[in-house]
Amino acid sequence: MTTIQQALEQATLSLTQVDQANARRDAQVLLGHILHSERSFLYAYPEHVLTSEQEQQFKTLIERRSRGEPVAYLTGHKEFYGLNFLVDKRVLIPRPETELLVEVALNVCRNMFDAGRSPIIADIGTGSGVIPVTLAVHEPRLSYLYAIDISTDALDVAYLNCLRHHVENRVRLLQGDLLAPLPEPVDILTANLPYVGTDEFEELPLDVRAYEPHLALFSGQQGLDLMLRFFQELQRSQKLKQGAIVLVEIGYRQHEALTSILREVWPRATLTFIKDFAGWYRVLQVML
Secondary structure (H helix, E strand, C coil): CCEHHHHHHHHHHHHCCCCCCCHHHHHHHHHHHHHCCCHHHHHHCCCCECCHHHHHHHHHHHHHHHCCCCHHHHHCEEEECCEEEECCCCCCCCCHHHHHHHHHHHHHHHHHHHCCCCCCEEEECCCCCHHHHHHHHHCCCCCCEEEEECCHHHHHHHHHHHHHCCCCCCEEEEECCCCCCCCCCEEEEEECCCCECHHHHHHCCHHHHHHCCHHHCECCCCCCHHHHHHHHHHHHHCCEEEEEEEEEECCCCCHHHHHHHHHHHCCCCEEEEEECCCCCEEEEEEEC
């Protein structure tokens, strides 16, 4: 029989070849998933013996992880902004840089409430729904939000996450391309569109390029094709109220290119680029 300590040691050794920096953590997360336990349980009871079924399940997950399959797809969930979200191969795995976008959006939303405005919010390219669901959970004064995605598969996952966090009556899921389904002008528009360039394909980690949906990742050679179309449509669409704010997650190398694009599309707009903890510009704020 195999103990927790033995299982983790063997699994860490196997995963070191895939991701040396995170091998131990990944093994702990996957074993905790099998045991339905927190990582603290693994530390507290290293001599706990696994059943043969648990041992086999763990080996299977370690084998899949060793081939590059992301941990979040193996467990079926990912924590984001203090909430737990369902994820699978139909959607991108939520990332820390998107938490920065949510934090900025919450601040903008609360400032509007403080100023006597009840903002209408729409999220474009919603994927698993982490942005609108998190906004709805953390700002209960929002009576409703729109969440738009071109992928019906992604919207199916988003609906499950709305149910999971009890906001299905407030987050209105709409299927369509960019702004097309949006039924009314909004005060705040968030967007996490595909922004990876096809010329960056080989730079991506194996688990990203081999497993996550390319539709949600890539947008032309430089990663800017869809974003350019988004801003052009937005400028023509009359889907923004006066004084509206647009918040977009961007690639860490796109600051200068987007500045040039937006100076042509919205020459009078105020552009603010917001850095993440690593010092990269990851959120673009456009004030009209």
